[in-house]
Amino acid sequence: xxxxxxxxxxxxxxxxxxxxxxxxxxxxxxxxxxxxxxxxxxxxxxxxxxxxxxxxxxxxxxxxxxxxxxxxxxxxxxxxxxxxxxxxxxxxxxxxxxxxxxxxxxxxxxxxxxxxxxxxxxxxxxxxxxxxxxxxxxxxxxxxxxxxxxxx
Amino acid sequence: xxxxxxxxxxxxxxxxxxxxxxxxxxxxxxxxxxxxxxxxxxxxxxxxxxxxxxxxxxxxxxxxxxxxxxxxxxxxxxxxxxxxxxxxxxxxxxxxxxxxxxxxxxxxxxxxxxxxxxxxxxxxxxxxxxxxxxxxxxxxxxxxxxxxxxxxxxxxxxxxxxxxxxxxxxxxxxxxxxxxxxxxxxxxxxxxxxxxxxxxxxxxxxxxxxxxxxxxxxxxxxxxxxxxxxxxxxxxxxxxxxxxxxxxxxxxxxxxxxxxxxxxxxxxxxxxxxxxxxxxxxxxxxxxxxxxxxxxxxxxxxxxxxxxxxxxxxxxxxxxxxxxxxxxxxxxxxxxxxxxxxxxxxxxxxxxxxxxxxxxxxxxxx
Amino acid sequence: xxxxxxxxxxxxxxxxxxxxxxxxxxxxxxxxxxxxxxxxxxxxxxxxxxxxxxxxxxxxxxxxxxxxxxxxxxxxxxxxxxxxxxxxxxxxxxxxxxxxxxxxxxxxxxxxxxxxxxxxxxxxxxxxxxxxxxxxxxxxxxxxxxxxxxxxxxxxxxxxxxxxxxxxxxxxxxxxxxxxxxxxxxxxxxxxxxxxxxxxxxxxxxxxxxxxxxxxxxxxxxxxxxxxxxxxxxxxxxxxxxxxxxxxxxxxxxxxxxxxxxxxxxxxxxxxxxxxxxxxxxxxxxxxxxxxxxxxxxxxxxxxxxxxxxxxxxxxxxxxxxxxxxxxxxxxxxxxxxxxxxxxxxxxxx
Numbered sequence: 032x033x034x035x036x037x038x039x040x041x042x043x044x045x046x047x048x049x050x051x052x053x054x055x056x057x058x059x060x061x062x063x064x065x066x067x068x069x070x071x072x073x074x075x076x077x078x079x080x081x082x083x084x085x086x087x088x089x090x091x092x093x094x095x096x097x098x099x100x101x102x103x104x105x106x107x108x109x110x111x112x113x114x115x116x117x118x119x120x121x122x123x124x125x126x127x128x129x130x131x132x133x134x135x136x137x138x139x140x141x142x143x144x145x146x147x148x149x150x151x152x153x154x155x156x157x158x159x160x161x162x163x164x165x166x167x168x169x170x171x172x173x174x175x176x177x178x179x180x181x182x183x
Numbered sequence: 184x185x186x187x188x189x190x191x192x193x194x195x196x197x198x199x200x201x202x203x204x205x206x207x208x209x210x211x212x213x214x215x216x217x218x219x220x221x222x223x224x225x226x227x228x229x230x231x232x233x234x235x236x237x238x239x240x241x242x243x244x245x246x247x248x249x250x251x252x253x254x255x256x257x258x259x260x261x262x263x264x265x266x267x268x269x270x271x272x273x274x275x276x277x278x279x280x281x282x283x284x285x286x287x288x289x290x291x292x293x294x295x296x297x298x299x300x301x302x303x304x305x306x307x308x309x310x311x312x313x314x315x316x317x318x319x320x321x322x323x324x325x326x327x328x329x330x331x332x333x334x335x336x337x338x339x340x341x342x343x344x345x346x347x348x349x350x351x352x353x354x355x356x357x358x359x360x361x362x363x364x365x366x367x368x369x370x371x372x373x374x375x376x377x378x379x380x381x382x383x384x385x386x387x388x389x390x391x392x393x394x395x396x397x398x399x400x401x402x403x404x405x406x407x408x409x410x411x412x413x414x415x416x417x418x419x420x421x422x423x424x425x426x427x428x429x430x431x432x433x434x435x436x437x438x439x440x441x442x443x444x445x446x447x448x449x450x451x452x453x454x455x456x457x458x459x460x461x462x463x464x465x466x467x468x469x470x471x472x473x474x475x476x477x478x479x480x481x482x483x484x485x486x487x488x489x490x491x492x493x494x495x496x497x498x499x500x501x502x503x504x505x506x507x508x509x510x511x512x513x514x515x516x517x518x519x520x521x522x523x524x525x526x527x528x529x530x531x532x533x534x535x536x537x538x539x540x541x542x543x544x545x546x547x548x549x
Numbered sequence: 550x551x552x553x554x555x556x557x558x559x560x561x562x563x564x565x566x567x568x569x570x571x572x573x574x575x576x577x578x579x580x581x582x583x584x585x586x587x588x589x590x591x592x593x594x595x596x597x598x599x600x601x602x603x604x605x606x607x608x609x610x611x612x613x614x615x616x617x618x619x620x621x622x623x624x625x626x627x628x629x630x631x632x633x634x635x636x637x638x639x640x641x642x643x644x645x646x647x648x649x650x651x652x653x654x655x656x657x658x659x660x661x662x663x664x665x666x667x668x669x670x671x672x673x674x675x676x677x678x679x680x681x682x683x684x685x686x687x688x689x690x691x692x693x694x695x696x697x698x699x700x701x702x703x704x705x706x707x708x709x710x711x712x713x714x715x716x717x718x719x720x721x722x723x724x725x726x727x728x729x730x731x732x733x734x735x736x737x738x739x740x741x742x743x744x745x746x747x748x749x750x751x752x753x754x755x756x757x758x759x760x761x762x763x764x765x766x767x768x769x770x771x772x773x774x775x776x777x778x779x780x781x782x783x784x785x786x787x788x789x790x791x792x793x794x795x796x797x798x799x800x801x802x803x804x805x806x807x808x809x810x811x812x813x814x815x816x817x818x819x820x821x822x823x824x825x826x827x828x829x830x831x832x833x834x835x836x837x838x839x840x841x842x843x844x845x846x847x848x849x850x851x852x853x854x855x856x857x858x859x860x861x862x863x864x865x866x867x868x869x870x871x872x873x874x875x876x877x878x879x880x881x882x883x884x885x886x887x888x889x890x891x892x893x894x895x896x897x898x899x
Binding site: 056057060067083084085086087089091093100102106109111114133134135136137138142146162163171172176178 | 217224225228230233257392395396397398400409410416417480481483484485492494496498505507509511515516518519520523525548549
């Protein structure tokens with residue numbers, strides 16, 4: 032039966048199947064974007080982890096790369112985990128969509144697409160702008176976004 | 184022979200009496216039945232996350248209580264908690280208790296609003312004025328401590344800005360003694376009402392599986408019987424010191440979600456009562472440097488706000504300004520299910536469902 | 550003296566005209582016009598007062614104060630509101646059917662006015678005393694459905710149209726129990742003349758012999774006036790204001806006042822049919838009969854307001870189901886039981 036797991040234990044258990052993952056500074060898992068779906072499926076469906084709840088999904092612009100942040104939570108065991116995906120392609124950042132695993136990702140991915148301009152693939156008609164106008168130019172949360180009225 | 188009716192689209196909002204602000208739903212209707220519902224948020228988007236990048240850590244606090252302006256204290260709390268975690272700050276006991284008291288008061292105020300607004304959405308305007316009358320008590324109490332009635336800006340990194348004034352305690356005790364009676368009154372006016380039950384029971388059912396799949400949180404998912412209350416499942420602050428129950432629903436319909444909120448008000452009253460008994464004299468601010476400069480790194484913290492899990496993800500580059508803030512707003516994510524949830528219900532039910540999910544547009548659009 | 554004050558005034562006017570040498574027929578026509586304009590004035594003034602009363606009752610129920618600033622105790626608030634609305638521009642949106650759109654707020658006052666003409670205010674006080682009173686009221690009363698629907702249709706707005714369609718559905722389903730409920734009273738009194746019905750209640754009011762019919766009438770009556778909990782037609786949290794969505798200024802004010810005029814009609818008919826009309830209870834004859842009539846009418850109106858500010862709104866299908874599955878069978882059963890009772894009591898020789 033599933034029990035409470037520390038992030039290290041989760042990584043240790045995952046390491047055998049997914050050699051590409053590594054532990055970040057903040058007890059977070061750094062995964063490759065091509066592994067994302069399979070790791071998430073494993074985390075969600077494997078009874079040992081049973082990370083069935085996607086709490087948070089966001090992205091950060093680190094100027095040299097984009098980093099996507101996923102926070103998972105297990106309702107049955109109570110442990111949580113932070114995963115990160117590093118996207119080096121600044122021109123055309125793309126990552127597989129989690130919408131097929133968690134419907135809760137749909138709106139959060141749309142938000143990330145809208146404000147950060149990261150494209151999510153693998154889900155029909157997705158993503159589209161959610162807050163801003165459909166013809167809005169640029170992605171405001173990127174660091175290179177030019178804006179007026181800021182307090183610098 | 185099957186008769187075919189033509190569907191038509193109805194634009195509900197952004198200016199509509201019961202979208203609780205500027206929210207738009209494009210409904211595809213077949214007579215009164217909803218064939219397709221497309222929620223369109225964004226009419227109140229202010230770009231708080233971007234604005235915060237150009238403010239110092241303390242200057243961000245007033246932005247947070249413009250998100251869920253009905254429970255501003257909880258919004259403050261979620262944000263300062265992430266900064267504190269990043270700085271590994273130890274918060275004084277008294278400050279924690281004060282936070283719990285004002286936070287739970289905010290939760291009561293927010294739930295009162297939600298209960299009344301659902302009543303008003305269903306046509307029972309009297310319920311709305313009743314809850315507003317009682318919410319006034321909470322507003323007065325919070326005004327005594329913070330000097331403001333809605334946008335408090337009360338919490339600081341490391342504690343709270345002011346201690347309770349002496350006149351606060353008798354007023355709070357009076358309110359706590361009145362609270363169960365107020366809840367009984369709402370129960371009498373709405374919960375037992377035949378029409379109200381007919382309008383909400385078995386309407387807009389969220390199954391536990393769908394609730395989890397859509398990342399719903401707060402009373403919206405607890406109405407389906409999923410025990411997800413961070414105050415209990417993963418106690419933060421000092422919530423492990425209080426004895427309270429997490430009320431759960433059974434059917435996941437509008438009625439359960441509504442009923443839960445009244446129950447939660449009672450439980451919040453209990454928590455405040457216990458906090459009042461346990462609170463001791465002491466400092467209200469930790470030793471925090473004048474200029475807040477958290478170390479380089481990132482952190483994600485969550486609290487249970489009145490609408491659900493309120494998370495705040497913070498990235499610091501070691502300067503005085505946050506490099507990136509992301510707020511996980513429960514209203515926004517709860518709303519993601521609305522489109523699918525409304526399918527097959529009637530036009531009048533859409534209003535009931537939207538009211539029972541309890542959204543605040545300031546939080547949805549951020 | 551007070552008892553017959555209106556009759557005496559009418560007589561004075563009649564003799565004054567006759568003394569002038571006016572022919573008798575012309576005198577009667579002039580008198581009828583005076584009566585009708587008096588009723589019109591009465592309805593409008595009363596509607597204004599009822600808006601104020603509604604606000605005060607609502608405020609009392611909702612632990613508020615209500616209007617207090619305009620005039621003594623806020624009495625002039627509605628007058629001020631109407632004045633304000635009169636000063637507003639009447640907006641004619643694009644794509645409307647102009648003639649119907651403008652005509653409907655004016656026509657909305659016709660059915661209540663026509664109904665009031667036959668209602669006995671007091672002893673021998675009826676503007677037009679016709680033998681088909683009940684029939685006439687029911688026929689005229691259902692006219693307002695068409696007006697609401699036409700207003701909703703002419704507005705070229707989906708909300709208005711939904712509201713208009715709801716009016717039709719609602720009225721059709723509730724007209725039936727309303728009629729069938731009143732039938733019980735007609736069977737006992739054996740007359741369609743409203744005065745006769747009042748006089749038939751000399752011994753016992755029909756509310757006691759026909760309690761089920763009274764309840765059915767009350768429920769159907771609330772539905773007829775489109776008030777909560779049956780206010781789906783305007784249901785402001787769902788379809789903004791239904792047929793009135795596109796109306797502004799005086800057009801809206803007229804619809805607003807018509808609601809109260811309709812409410813008055815329904816209450817007045819209820820008073821006549823069930824509460825003994827202008828008959829004084831417990832032999833308290835020292836109070837004039839027309840005062841009794843208004844007291845009873847206002848009691849029913851107060852009941853309407855009380856219900857409105859307590860209950861949430863029903864849903865369309867619940868409303869229909871309640872009308873067709875509960876009220877209609879119940880009213881049919883009521884007619885059957887009433888008929889059987891009348892037959893048995895006649896047999897015993899009561």
